[in-house]
Amino acid sequence: MLSICCSTARTLEKLLRAKNVIFPSLINPSSYCCIRKLSYVNVYMKWKKDPSYDSIETIFRSPELKSLISLKNCISQAPSGCIPISDVSKRGKELGVPVKVAKFMRLYPSVFEEFVGPQYNLPWFRLTPEAIKIDVEEKAIYEDCRSDLQLRLKKLILMTREKRLPLRIIQGVQWYLGLPDGFLKNPEKNLDGSFRFVEMEDGDRALAVDCGEKMLSTLQKNLVGRGMCNGGWMEPIPFPLFPSRGLRLKTKISAWLDEFQKLPYVSPYEDFSHLNPDSDIAEKRVVGALHELLSLFVEHAAERKRLLCLKKYLGFPQKFHKAFERHPHMFYLSLKAHTCTTILKEAYNDAAAIERHPLFTLRKKYIELMTDSDRILKQRRLNKNLIYGQNADSISDINSEYRDEMAL
Secondary structure, three states: OOHHHHHHHHHHHHHHHHHHOOEEEEEEEEOEEOOOOOOOOOOOOOOOOOHHHOOOHHOHHHHHHHHHHHHHHHOOOOOOOOHHHHHHOOOHHHHOOOOOHHHHHHHHOOOOOEEOOOOOEEEEEEEEEHHHHHHHHHHHHHHHHHHHHHHHHHHHHHHHOOOEEHHHHHHHHHHHHHHOOOOOOOOHOOOOOOOEEOOOOOOEEEEOOOOOOOOHHHHHHHHHHHOOOOOOOOOOOOOOOOOOOOOOOOOOOHHHHHOOOOOOOOOOOOOOOOOOOOHHHHHHHHHHHHHHHHHHHOEEEEEEHHHHOOOOOOHHOOOHHHHHHHHOOOEEEHHHHOEEEEEEHHHHHHHHHHHHOHHHHHHHHHHHHHHHHHHHHHHHHHHHHHHHHHHHHOOOHHHHHHHHHHHO
């Protein structure tokens, strides 16, 4: 009799799951199956340009800033504080420099000072006093924020299915997390006892985390601090929305979004294997994980293609990037500089929601030096044109005098 009841219960459970119903499991009370009420998961949202996000320099000058800081580190780590161009001229790909290294360094005279070396008249480079000052400040921030960087890395790993992440994947996002270049090369200094190196099935070396404490997402922590939730399981937490000016959603889409906000929130640190991948609640889990991921990044933004490497490990669906397009009130997709960059709107609209990392302010100082370099190069071009114009006038005067003499 008991086996018949269990069989009937399993059959009923399958039927309810197929009908997209929200219900507690009849077989295992601790599990559940939450499915969509309104089926707008694949809806198309019209993109709307927003200049306020397209003008954030720390985001859009980030690629060249990353290359600049890598070259700066090569110089600051040299015993003499200066290097010949031959030390880095063939490391352009490794350092992420898109052009010849010497040409790149000459683009930033406010950071790199060029001089003739002691031998063979080779060009050498050293840091300017302003760059040295910021470099010292940067090293102090890394010392003070080591535990914070550990936590960011730990959270990223805990968001994965198996609580481990290949080192090559970590290296691909370490700039966004704020990790310095040699962070993983010195684990005794930079990692605590909860981290351990493991080998994955495909032979990749990975970093795993053993953590018994419960992790709360940034969204949960903010609401707990305001007394609006207790950080429990499956609470109906809405996402903070920041509509761009002039962006209007169709009535049906707005209705779907209202219901979507009322769905239970699945923390990116919780198990999600029981969710139906075609459901709205699975969509909410993906959106919550993307929100948390961008919250961990220093600029709260990233090139969309850079996030594709995390798809397999974070359990994202094949076209998870469509979530950025379906939720334009949460994410902004910028097409500036011939690339697609996703930006978390909350970080730039609510100063109290996500605390600015000290590295964000430091990178702004480097950006200011880069902008100053643009001014210096422009002034040099003007001076060069002025000198050329004066020389041309002198030659013209000489030719005029010569023609007068010949006329006499």
